[in-house]
Amino acid sequence: MPVDSFKYLPRSIAAYFQTLRVDRADPIAWTPLSKPLDECRFGLVTTAGIYDMERDPPFDADREKRQPLWGDPTYRRLGRGVVEGQIAASHLHINNRDILADVNIVLPVDRFAELEGQGVIGSLAAENYSFMGYQPNTIEWRERYGPEVAGLLKDEAVDAVLLTPV
Amino acid sequence: MLAQTFEEAGLSTVLVTMMPFWAEKIGAPRTLGVEVPFGHPLGMPGDREMQMKIIGAALSLLGETRGPGVMSEVEVEWPQPSDEARKDWQPLEASPIIKMMRDQAQARAQERRQET
Numbered sequence: 001m002p003v004d005s006f007k008y009l010p011r012s013i014a015a016y017f018q019t020l021r022v023d024r025a026d027p028i029a030w031t032p033l034s035k036p037l038d039e040c041r042f043g044l045v046t047t048a049g050i051y052d053m054e055r056d057p058p059f060d061a062d063r064e065k066r067q068p069l070w071g072d073p074t075y076r077r078l079g080r081g082v083v084e085g086q087i088a089a090s091h092l093h094i095n096n097r098d099i100l101a102d103v104n105i106v107l108p109v110d111r112f113a114e115l116e117g118q119g120v121i122g123s124l125a126a127e128n129y130s131f132m133g134y135q136p137n138t139i140e141w142r143e144r145y146g147p148e149v150a151g152l153l154k155d156e157a158v159d160a161v162l163l164t165p166v
Numbered sequence: 167m168l169a170q171t172f173e174e175a176g177l178s179t180v181l182v183t184m185m186p187f188w189a190e191k192i193g194a195p196r197t198l199g200v201e202v203p204f205g206h207p208l209g210m211p212g213d214r215e216m217q218m219k220i221i222g223a224a225l226s227l228l229g230e231t232r233g234p235g236v237m238s239e240v241e242v243e244w245p246q247p248s249d250e251a252r253k254d255w256q257p258l259e260a261s262p263i264i265k266m267m268r269d270q271a272q273a274r275a276q277e278r279r280q281e282t
Contacts, residue, residue, distance in 0.1 A: 003199035003239050005187035008252045017188060025193035029173035030234035037225055043177075045168065048205070068262035092261045094205035095254065102211030111208075111217055121225070131168070134261070138167050146171035153177060160178040160228055162221070163169055164207040165185075 034159060035122075043125040043158040045149065047133030048099055048106040048166040049091030051076035059090040059132040073140035075149055076130045080109050093134050094166060106164050125156045133166045169194050173234075180224045182207045186237060198224045199239040203255040209242060216242055 006014040033040065049059050059072040078087070087103055089096035104110050112124040129149050135141060153161060169179040173195050183189050184207060186199030200220055202209065209216035223240035230236045244251060260268070 003184070003186050003201045005185045005199070007201055007248065008184070008203040008255060010252070010256075017185070022192055024191060025170050028193045028195055028234035029170045030195055031173045031176050031178045032231065032233075033178045033228050037229065045172075047168075065262050068266040091205075092257060092259075095257050096205075098211045098255075099205060104214075104217055105206050105208045105211055108208055108217060108221060111214070111221055115221070115225075134263075135167075136263075141167060142171060146168050147175065149168075150172050150175035150177060153172070154175060158177060160180070161169075161172050162224060163172075163179055163181045165181065165183055166205050166207065 037121055038119055039122045040159040041123045041125060041157055042112055042121055043153045043156070043161045044107050044109065044112065044128040044164075045131070045153075045161055046106040046129075046164045046166060047131045048089060048094075048164070049096075049132035049134075050078065050087050050089045050099060050103065050107065050130045052078050052082055052086050053088050054086050055079075058088065061090045061092055064092060064134070069136050071134040071136060072132050073135060073138075073145055074131075075145050078107060078109070078128045078130055080113065080124050080126055080128065082109060091132055091134070091166065099166075106166055108162070112162075122159075125153065125158050127152065127156060129153075167192065169196075178228060180228045182220060182224050186239070190235075190237060193235060195234045195236075196227050196230065197237045198227050199237065200242060202242065202244060203246075203251045205255050210245065 056076045099106050115121045116124050169181050172179050180196045181194045182198045184202050189197040208220050227238045
């Protein structure tokens with residue numbers, strides 16, 4: 001059965017997404033996978049608004065509360081060994097409880113470490129990245145922070161990225 | 167959005183989303199759709215098997231040569247009843263934008279009452 005994108009959405013939010021106009025990427029950018037999975041280095045990127053409390057400050061939720069049409073466009077780094085107790089979340093549009101209980105539902109560091117151990121993938125990068133998904137305006141993602149994270153991933157010789165928008 | 171930027175930089179991406187409708191609309195390079203509540207793209211907390219099933223499907227899609235704009239789906243059984251899951255992912259406190267829209271709607275309703 002096809003995935004129903006609106007199954008778990010309140011009607012008002014579903015209607016918002018159904019009528020929202022957006023420019024479709026043209027052409028859609030495309031980088032074919034350059035080598036077999038078991039030779040690829042993977043990076044993980046989520047927009048769950050999580051961060052490592054021991055390394056980074058939260059996303060700026062206070063400013064969003066003052067300016068509801070603004071969302072913090074910056075990003076945070078999460079090491080591959082990050083564990084649940086180090087992680088906090090500043091995403092005001094979801095209940096963060098399940099993510100804080102098991103970060104693998106958005107940033108699967110443990111699952112990819114297992115896949116690395118089994119030889120299914122080549123390796124998992126040392127650093128992974130988190131954005132905060134509420135972005136009424138995506139200019140800064142497009143022009144600054146997206147290319148910056150792409151550069152950091154390339155610096156680590158990453159071939160492929162698993163993206164989990166939240 | 168980020169997928170486009172990463173692909174332009176020479177990274178292959180696969181997007182795992184509960185909103186394939188939206189991914190198709192914006193033209194994501196590779197999309198795996200999965201019917202789960204918001205905030206749970208890779209499944210239930212603590213459910214390693216469900217997480218691996220979704221990740222496995224995402225990895226298979228990465229090898230696809232059909233793209234760009236290729237879409238696939240993976241079926242998972244969500245263990246909560248739909249009504250409960252629909253409430254459970256939402257923030258305990260309404261988000262700033264939802265609050266603002268509610269306030270505006272209330273103000274408009276009040277204006278209408280005063281006019282009549």
